[in-house]
Amino acid sequence: MAWxxxxxxxxxxxxxxxxxxxxxxARIALALSxxxxxxxxxxxxxxxxxxxxRLQASLMAGGQASVDQRLPASKPLVTFSNIxxxxxxxxxxxxxxxxxIQEGEFLSLLGPSGSGKTxxxxxxAGFEAPSGGTVYLGQSRLNETPPHRRNIGMVFQNYALFPxxxxxxxxxxxxxxxxxxxxxxxxxxxxxxxxxxxxxxAGRRPAQLSGGQQQRVALARALVFEPKLVLMDEPLxxxxxxxxxxxxxxxxxxxxxxxxxxxxxTHDQSEALTMSDRVxxxxxxxxxxxxxxxxxxxxxxxxxxxxxxxxxNGLPGTVTARDARFATLAxxxxxxxxxxxxxxxxxxxxxxxxxxxxxxxLDDETGGENNHLRGSIDEVIxxxxxxxxxxxxxxxxxxxxxxxxxxxxxxxxxxxxxxxxWSPDDCKIVAADGA
Amino acid sequence: MSAxxxxxxxxxxxxxxxxxxxxxxAQRRESMRAFLLxxxxxxxxxxxxxxPIGKLLIMSVKTDxxxxxxxxTAALLARWPGPPAxxxxxxxxxxxxxxxxxxxxxxxxxxxRRLNTYEPGxxxxxxxxxxxxPIAEGEQADExxxxxxxxxxxxxxxxxxxxxxxxxxxxxxxxxxxxxxxxSGAIEPVEPSQAIYVGAFVRTFAISASVALICLVLGYPVAxxxxxxxxxxxxxxxxxxxxxxxxxxxxxxxxxxxxxxxNGVFNALLxxxxxxxxxxxxxxxRTGVLIxxxxxxxxxxxxxxxxxxxxxxxxxxxAAVSLGAHPAxxxxxIYVPLTLPGIGTGAFLVFVLALGYYITPALLxxxxxxxxxxxxxxxxxxxxxxGLAGALSVYLVVFTLAVYVVFNRLVxxxxxxxx
Numbered sequence: 028m029a030w031x032x033x034x035x036x037x038x039x040x041x042x043x044x045x046x047x048x049x050x051x052x053a054r055i056a057l058a059l060s061x062x063x064x065x066x067x068x069x070x071x072x073x074x075x076x077x078x079x080x081r082l083q084a085s086l087m088a089g090g091q092a093s094v095d096q097r098l099p100a101s102k103p104l105v106t107f108s109n110i111x112x113x114x115x116x117x118x119x120x121x122x123x124x125x126x127x128i129q130e131g132e133f134l135s136l137l138g139p140s141g142s143g144k145t146x147x148x149x150x151x152a153g154f155e156a157p158s159g160g161t162v163y164l165g166q167s168r169l170n171e172t173p174p175h176r177r178n179i180g181m182v183f184q185n186y187a188l189f190p191x192x193x194x195x196x197x198x199x200x201x202x203x204x205x206x207x208x209x210x211x212x213x214x215x216x217x218x219x220x221x222x223x224x225x226x227x228x229a230g231r232r233p234a235q236l237s238g239g240q241q242q243r244v245a246l247a248r249a250l251v252f253e254p255k256l257v258l259m260d261e262p263l264x265x266x267x268x269x270x271x272x273x274x275x276x277x278x279x280x281x282x283x284x285x286x287x288x289x290x291x292x293t294h295d296q297s298e299a300l301t302m303s304d305r306v307x308x309x310x311x312x313x314x315x316x317x318x319x320x321x322x323x324x325x326x327x328x329x330x331x332x333x334x335x336x337x338x339x340n341g342l343p344g345t346v347t348a349r350d351a352r353f354a355t356l357a358x359x360x361x362x363x364x365x366x367x368x369x370x371x372x373x374x375x376x377x378x379x380x381x382x383x384x385x386x387x388x389l390d391d392e393t394g395g396e397n398n399h400l401r402g403s404i405d406e407v408i409x410x411x412x413x414x415x416x417x418x419x420x421x422x423x424x425x426x427x428x429x430x431x432x433x434x435x436x437x438x439x440x441x442x443x444x445x446x447x448x449w450s451p452d453d454c455k456i457v458a459a460d461g462a
Numbered sequence: 463m464s465a466x467x468x469x470x471x472x473x474x475x476x477x478x479x480x481x482x483x484x485x486x487x488a489q490r491r492e493s494m495r496a497f498l499l500x501x502x503x504x505x506x507x508x509x510x511x512x513x514p515i516g517k518l519l520i521m522s523v524k525t526d527x528x529x530x531x532x533x534x535t536a537a538l539l540a541r542w543p544g545p546p547a548x549x550x551x552x553x554x555x556x557x558x559x560x561x562x563x564x565x566x567x568x569x570x571x572x573x574x575r576r577l578n579t580y581e582p583g584x585x586x587x588x589x590x591x592x593x594x595x596p597i598a599e600g601e602q603a604d605e606x607x608x609x610x611x612x613x614x615x616x617x618x619x620x621x622x623x624x625x626x627x628x629x630x631x632x633x634x635x636x637x638x639x640x641x642x643x644x645x646s647g648a649i650e651p652v653e654p655s656q657a658i659y660v661g662a663f664v665r666t667f668a669i670s671a672s673v674a675l676i677c678l679v680l681g682y683p684v685a686x687x688x689x690x691x692x693x694x695x696x697x698x699x700x701x702x703x704x705x706x707x708x709x710x711x712x713x714x715x716x717x718x719x720x721x722x723x724x725n726g727v728f729n730a731l732l733x734x735x736x737x738x739x740x741x742x743x744x745x746x747x748r749t750g751v752l753i754x755x756x757x758x759x760x761x762x763x764x765x766x767x768x769x770x771x772x773x774x775x776x777x778x779x780x781a782a783v784s785l786g787a788h789p790a791x792x793x794x795x796i797y798v799p800l801t802l803p804g805i806g807t808g809a810f811l812v813f814v815l816a817l818g819y820y821i822t823p824a825l826l827x828x829x830x831x832x833x834x835x836x837x838x839x840x841x842x843x844x845x846x847x848x849g850l851a852g853a854l855s856v857y858l859v860v861f862t863l864a865v866y867v868v869f870n871r872l873v874x875x876x877x878x879x880x881x
Contacts (some may be wrong), residue, residue: 152784174791175783187781191799200795201785252786 099100103127110160119147135299138309148292151361180249180257188233195229201252214260219247228420239270259291329458333381342380354456358421360442364398371456385452397448404443497793507879515649522634522852528626531573532560536627544616554604561592580622666834670816673755674809689771706809715822718754750826770804
């Protein structure tokens with residue numbers, strides 16, 4: 028109990044509130060302690076000291092853990108294990124979710140509305156209880172912890188800044204409910220305002236701020252108590268396009284600077300791709316694929332992911348051959364495409380082509396292994412750096428390709444018949460439906 | 463610049479159209495349109511609200527009965543220096559003549575009633591005097607009047623007649639505050655046995671404030687429930703809040719009359735359940751008044767709070783909890799401050815409506831629960847002292863406005879948007 032004698036704890040803890048509590052207890056103990064070392068402290072003080080010692084121990088453990096945090100993908104922070112969520116016992120909002128969130132990563136939950144991504148976030152925040160399965164924070168079960176004890180920061184879609192408080196009071200709120208001393212609150216609010224470059228609006232009400240400013244204040248409020256995990260529920264949904272891009276950059280910058288773990292819900296795929304370390308694609312309450320943006324885009328697990336992320340030419344067909352790496356997809360009896368084989372693609376099953384418009388070239392290279400497809404041009408759109416062509420190919424309209432624009436090139440004309448080609452490595456044959 | 467150049471420049475200026483003038487014209491058209499749309503309502507309000515209330519308020523300081531009944535006497539008394547001397551003989555003559563004329567003109571009765579409010583017995587003095595008119599030939603007016611009643615020989619009688627003969631008077635306003643102008647001409651409190659109005663005002667405010675507080679305690683949780691339930695259930699429950707509005711106030715009050723009687727339904731239940739052995743006094747006392755008024759006014763409190771609460775996003779509560787506040791703390795620090803306009807409006811609405819309550823305290827209250835509007839009604843239709851009724855109303859209006867200003871400063875009632 029030597030540390031109590033110093034009158035303060037060692038200040039290397041992440042949790043300021045617990046540090047302060049510990050410090051307060053220590054001060055009380057010191058004030059009460061008589062000079063005589065053989066004196067027996069009354070029961071109340073003894074229990075306060077025991078409590079302080081326990082806190083000290085747990086804080087030390089917490090300090091150890093925080094060292095590992097910067098190591099990339101080192102340690103799962105949150106684990107979802109067989110999570111089901113249903114309101115009526117019949118239809119499932121989420122079904123058998125299994126995934127982990129690594130410490131320090133930026134994970135996006137991406138999906139159309141009603142796909143279960145927000146419900147997943149709410150189960151993590153504690154506002155919804157899973158119907159089955161377990162959520163772990165570190166090693167400990169999180170299911171029964173009420174939301175206010177989870178120490179998870181959250182940014183809401185419409186900011187949810189308290190209109191009856193100033194900006195500074197809003198940011199100080201999580202500190203004041205944690206009984207951080209007033210002077211400490213002030214300095215930390217100031218630092219947070221500095222981080223979002225809004226020191227000059229500290230005294231204003233949220234209603235007097237622009238949307239982007241409100242968003243940044245909400246961000247500061249969710250970060251000021253230094254949570255390990257911050258949840259963001261479509262935080263940029265209400266902003267216009269330019270501001271959204273600025274804020275994407277800002278959120279990314281703050282994430283990198285603080286090393287905090289972020290779980291970010293969005294239905295905007297470009298937002299998810301540009302900001303995230305990993306993206307979990309949700310559909311019908313299941314995770315279709317959880318991977319880095321590059322893998323999601325270039326190596327989609329199924330037709331849903333291929334169509335949802337970016338543009339895709341999803342021609343359907345039947346698998347007629349497959350080996351270890353490649354599969355052959357018959358679009359029509361005469362027309363087959365060869366591409367990388369996705370998981371679950373077997374001979375005789377229905378499958379879908381996953382082919383990005385920019386991977387197709389217009390020149391008639393009749394060489395080697397390449398796939399060839401003839402189509403008639405329906406529409407030509409000039410996009411500056413490229414031409415965008417809509418074609419009818421394999422008896423289907425809506426085949427899209429992007430042709431790089433070279434100044435000397437003869438512009439394609441509607442009505443022309445074009446021959447397209449691409450390498451089997453540039454396309455993938457994926458299972459028809461990722462149910 | 464030569465004079466001619468200057469004139470030419472003026473000409474150019476006057477030809478260019480001032481854009482501000484166009485804007486002002488558009489503004490005028492807009493306000494004219496708004497005014498015309500509101501004209502029918504304004505006329506209705508003026509006829510049924512502003513004019514009658516204004517007249518009643520004016521009555522609190524203006525009284526014509528005595529001045530019209532005895533005009534010549536009033537003119538002479540205005541020049542009389544006052545006690546201890548008696549007025550001049552002409553004044554006695556004028557009074558004799560005025561009284562006779564008033565008797566014939568039919569203005570005597572109201573003047574006598576008015577004078578009786580200053581001094582009980584004044585009415586009979588006037589009627590007795592006028593019965594002995596006209597004065598016999600050769601008898602002096604002062605001697606005759608003194609013969610008819612010795613009170614005409616007291617300067618105090620003439621002083622009161624002189625005060626009553628003023629067309630503009632502070633007397634009603636003073637009476638309503640239990641004060642009067644004494645013999646010496648100074649303002650003094652009336653005898654404690656006659657001081658009833660200040661006590662009645664205090665009682666009225668105490669009852670109204672209690673009712674507002676009880677309504678808040680009972681209504682706030684219900685409003686919260688209605689605002690947070692799913693729409694279907696909330697709409698269903700809302701019917702129970704609104705149904706009382708469809709029932710007459712008198713019916714509801716008499717229903718309480720039946721329920722709260724010593725051998726009424728409520729007491730029978732209490733005794734049968736063994737909670738009490740003897741009937742509890744639930745009416746003809748403050749308890750009855752508070753129960754009845756709370757029941758009648760509760761919907762206003764619920765609706766005012768509901769209107770505000772429905773506009774509060776549940777995200778605030780969630781945000782506060784996610785930031786580490788216990789749900790109860792989040793409710794107190796975030797939700798309750800956001801509902802302050804509703805609390806303020808509801809409390810103010812209930813308080814002001816309660817100030818004017820009349821039937822409920824009359825039926826359910828006892829002797830010590832008389833509210834100011836009962837006294838106003840008493841002065842209006844029993845005592846026919848409209849001046850005093852007006853004066854009591856003036857204070858009620860002034861106090862209500864003062865309460866509004868305070869409430870508005872505290873919680874911002876004018877920020878409330880209903881619906």
